[in-house]
Amino acid sequence: MEHIILHFIAKYGYYALFAALVTGIVGLPVPDEILLTFSGFLVSVGRFRFAWVLLVAFAGSVVGMSISFWIGHRFGLPLLETYGRKIHITPERLHSVERWFNRFGKFAVPVGYFIPGVRHLTAYFTGISKWPYSTFLLYAALGGLLWSSTFLTIGVFVGHRWRLVTLYLHKYLLAAGLLLLVAAALVWWVRRRRSKIM
Template structure:
């Protein structure tokens, strides 16, 4: 599928301003076939050229991202796996993806949201799965918000750094390294969870002792007096 380039979106946002930035990111959260990093990179470029204010753009972008995710979360909560039959949303979120993310939720919880929202193709399924399994909404917003600050800030930084020269090859390289860093972070998080789980198991084992109790002791030999009485 061919997506508009950051240069195209930058031209649109020069006219549409903050309203268009919010609308695009909100719609991306609902399944608009446009990677959310493109409006974020375009916003960063507009900040670099003085056409947008950093603080306002950052707040508007964050609200657009989280707003779309919250709507998708509640759709997942309302329809469960049936959301895959909802027009527009179901086209991009499959049952297989939702079930895969649910298994990750069972094992890793909070971290899945932070890291999952940084990975295109996982993001929508992660949000729907959170709603479908009725993951606590407050915790979801907190984790999703942290992930949005990290990923959104990174892509706006790319746009700001490149300024007027939004070279698509450079953007692809940056996105590759960002995804690689996110995957390394996910691997480290999983290792940390696994080690803590093993440590907890060891502590529980030491607390309750071996599962079958202490090994049987051989019977003590009878005292000399007892031996005489048995004769």
């Protein structure tokens, strides 16, 4: 599957990258970080232009997140619980992400981009929680820009070693995401204690 998608991007360029990111973020088994670092590699060899590929990746991520948001907004949690397995969303993952989302709120959307398995669900939960779309879009756009530019830049700098570097990143990304969560929880706890004292 991965080989087919990468060949598709190498052949059809920006359009293929956009389509792959949209479907990957909605929930299909598309290796998003691999797509971005591969695209960064294509920039390094002159096949893509960085500004264009960043724009396309950013747009694909925001469109994918927006589709997920509106599915969550319109159909709610029962749809994901009933049909989620077909796009690799298990009830266990749903409930763990729901708890995490409810705890960290708005931070969950931009930070969630960097955590495998979470990125695909935060937009659904913002829709289920009936956020205003304008608020969701602000946080989704911020996260999408940071996420896209990070992995594209890595791909540009590592060049032909993009696959090896991506494997290591993917391996440690979950651990890094958990550290970010702990840090966010600590900040939240400290602020809460200060507000009680004051």
